[in-house]
Amino acid sequence: MNLREAIDTRPMVGYQWVVVGLCTLLNALDGYDVLAMAFTANAVTQEFGLTGSQLGVLLSAGLLGMAVGSLVLGPLADRFGRRPVLIAALLINAVGLFLSVTAGSVWLLGLWRVVTGLGVGGILASATVLTSEYANRSRRGMAVSIFTAGYGLGAALGGLGAAELIPSFGWRSVFLVGGLLTLAATAAVVALLPESVDYLSTGRGASADRKARVVARRLKLEDSAGVASAADSRSPGAERDMARAVVGEPADGGKPRDTVFSQRYLVQSLLLWVSFFVIMFGFYFANTWTPRLLVESGMSEQQGIVGGLLLTLGGTFGSLLYGLLTTRISEKGVLIAFVVLSSVFLVVFITTTSMALVAFASGVVVGMLVNGCIAGMYTLAPMTYEPHLRTTGVGWGIGIGRAGAILAPITVGALLDAGWTPVQLYIGVAAIMLLSALALLRLRAGSSTRKTVAA
Numbered sequence: 001m002n003l004r005e006a007i008d009t010r011p012m013v014g015y016q017w018v019v020v021g022l023c024t025l026l027n028a029l030d031g032y033d034v035l036a037m038a039f040t041a042n043a044v045t046q047e048f049g050l051t052g053s054q055l056g057v058l059l060s061a062g063l064l065g066m067a068v069g070s071l072v073l074g075p076l077a078d079r080f081g082r083r084p085v086l087i088a089a090l091l092i093n094a095v096g097l098f099l100s101v102t103a104g105s106v107w108l109l110g111l112w113r114v115v116t117g118l119g120v121g122g123i124l125a126s127a128t129v130l131t132s133e134y135a136n137r138s139r140r141g142m143a144v145s146i147f148t149a150g151y152g153l154g155a156a157l158g159g160l161g162a163a164e165l166i167p168s169f170g171w172r173s174v175f176l177v178g179g180l181l182t183l184a185a186t187a188a189v190v191a192l193l194p195e196s197v198d199y200l201s202t203g204r205g206a207s208a209d210r211k212a213r214v215v216a217r218r219l220k221l222e223d224s225a226g227v228a229s230a231a232d233s234r235s236p237g238a239e240r241d242m243a244r245a246v247v248g249e250p251a252d253g254g255k256p257r258d259t260v261f262s263q264r265y266l267v268q269s270l271l272l273w274v275s276f277f278v279i280m281f282g283f284y285f286a287n288t289w290t291p292r293l294l295v296e297s298g299m300s301e302q303q304g305i306v307g308g309l310l311l312t313l314g315g316t317f318g319s320l321l322y323g324l325l326t327t328r329i330s331e332k333g334v335l336i337a338f339v340v341l342s343s344v345f346l347v348v349f350i351t352t353t354s355m356a357l358v359a360f361a362s363g364v365v366v367g368m369l370v371n372g373c374i375a376g377m378y379t380l381a382p383m384t385y386e387p388h389l390r391t392t393g394v395g396w397g398i399g400i401g402r403a404g405a406i407l408a409p410i411t412v413g414a415l416l417d418a419g420w421t422p423v424q425l426y427i428g429v430a431a432i433m434l435l436s437a438l439a440l441l442r443l444r445a446g447s448s449t450r451k452t453v454a455a
Contacts, residue, residue, distance in 0.1 A: 003197050003212055006221050008137040015218045019134040020143045022193055023127040025185055026086075027147055028154030029093070030120050032178055035155035035312060037062060037113070038288045039162040039305070040171040047171075048106040056413025059288050060406040061110040065096075065117020066124070067402030073122030074395015077129070082196040082391060083189075086126040090186040093119025097179035101172045119182075121402065125395035132382035133198050133390075141331050141379050145323025148375035152315030152367070155287065159309050194218065198390065258389055260396050268384055269393070271443040276381075276401030278436035279373045282342065284405040285429050286311060286370055289412050290363070293422040297353040310360050311367035318368025319375040326379070332440060335376030339437045342369040343430040350426035373436075377401070380443065 007016075037059060045055055069089065077085040096116030103109035128147065135143035158174075165173045200212045260269045291308040299307065318338075325334045345366045352358040377397070385393035412425055 002201070003216055003221065004201060007134065007197060007219065010136060012136050012139055013220055016134050016136070018192060019194070020131055020146055022188060023131045024147045024150035025188070026123050026127045027150035029178070029182055029185060030124060031151035031154030031312070032158035032181070033062065033116060033120060035287065036158040036162050036174045036178060038291065038308070039159050040166065040174055041292070043166055043171040044106070044109070050106065052413040052417045054106065056409040058106060058110050058113070059409035061113035062117040062120070063284065063402050063406040065114035066121040067399045067406060069118040069121020070125045070395040070399035070402060074125035074399070075392040077126045077391040077395070078199070078389065081199055082126040082130055083193060085122060086193070087186060087189055089119045089122025089126065090182055090189060091119070093123060094179050094182040094186065097175045097182060100175040101179070121399065124398055125391055128378050128394050128398070129382055129391045130193070130196055132379070133196050141326030142323035144379040145319045145326070145375040148371065148378055149316045149319035151374070152312050152319065152371050155312040156309060156316070159305070159312065163305065260389065260393055265385065265389070265393070268444055269396070271439045272381060272384055272397050273400040274439040275436040275443065276377055276397045277404035278432055279339065279377055280401035281404035281408045282346070282429050282433045283370045283374055285408040285412060286346070286366060288409050293350070293425065294353060296416070297350065297422045299353055299356070303356060307360060307363050311363045314364035314367030315371030318370070318372040321368060322372035322375040331376060331379050332443065335373060335380065336437050336440050338369050338372040338376060339433055339440065342366065342373060343433045345369060346426050346430040346433070350423050
């Protein structure tokens with residue numbers, strides 16, 4: 001067997017979990033960054049005198065950068081390697097955060113948020129694929145769910161950190177801390193994170209065989225009989241064999257010249273993009289506007305912050321719940337159930353604000369479900385494409401999804417200024433979320449839940 005097949009069919013070892021853990025840390029940086037902006041919103045609004053629409057644009061600036069970063073850096077990762085592009089994206093992210101500290105106007109802050117987002121988009125495209133590729137077939141859904149849970153953890157810690165930092169040091173300190181954390185994460189990636197085995201198997205990287213042997217040694221496969229080198233795995237049809245192992249269904253002759261727009265992938269790409277767009281619209285609506293809308297509904301500002309934190313904390317457990325369920329049920333089936341239940345509990349959440357305990361409890365459930373939906377999309381996306389196109393496909397999916405994330409804060413800010421009530425906003429988003437369930441019903445993505453080994 002080749003190295004790809006060995007990873008898929010053998011129990012996971014400690015180094016594979018190190019890769020998953022490090023990628024989870026990188027996703028936590030995304031959560032920290034997004035919610036840090038949400039919790040500094042009041043301080044920034046007061047300093048620059050922003051309207052609701054202006055604040056919505058500022059909240060979306062980073063998301064715009066994330067969309068462009070995913071669309072541009074994802075294909076570069078397929079060409080030059082996941083690892084070098086990931087390191088470059090981390091450095092771009094750090095630069096954007098440090099420059100945000102120096103912003104003297106809302107427009108400069110918005111510009112540096114775009115730069116920050118460029119880095120985050122590249123980070124997510126590469127880290128999502130690496131997590132999927134280094135997990136074995138039986139634990140792929142769980143590994144990606146752990147990766148996704150990092151967002152909720154980072155968001156919660158970012159919110160708590162912002163609450164402590166802003167009164168003492170001002171809102172700029174939140175971005176300074178984020179930049180320092182990103183530099184630390186970059187050092188960890190340089191020291192510990194390997195190149196993608198599937199990228200090495202395409203033969204595009206220099207010294208692919210040597211690097212593959214290093215990976216095999218770290219995975220304790222170096223002396224295993226029958227494990228081929230990267231050079232061996234680049235025989236005719238090797239990519240199709242790996243796609244069969246990763247995607248979980250027979251590959252039908254995909255070639256490196258295929259793109260996300262090729263006839264082979266176009267319909268599936270469109271369905272994936274619709275799902276990403278709608279789910280991220282609902283996700284970022286809930287995560288960026290909940291504290292403000294709870295206050296608009298009659299809660300105190302402190303209760304609004306608590307509601308937002310509970311939603312993000314629930315998200316951490318929701319991602320793990322999704323992964324746990326995928327060990328027994330198909331990834332797509334669990335995702336569709338989560339989407340439908342998200343729509344239901346968004347309505348329950350906003351219509352029970354007069355009963356704080358009920359609202360907070362349902363907020364935890366909303367957080368669990370919407371984060372589970374993101375975990376589902378991150379799990380299905382790599383399984384939709386073959387190795388030579390995987391980071392491009394995932395990057396485009398995340399990039400299109402970020403378009404929904406960008407529109408969510410802007411749309412809500414404009415509708416709030418136009419007189420929409422929080423109840424109307426939540427019901428509208430709940431209805432939109434159901435569109436993704438329809439797209440997912442037609443999406444064909446391979447299943448990794450045909451259990452053949454124990455982790």
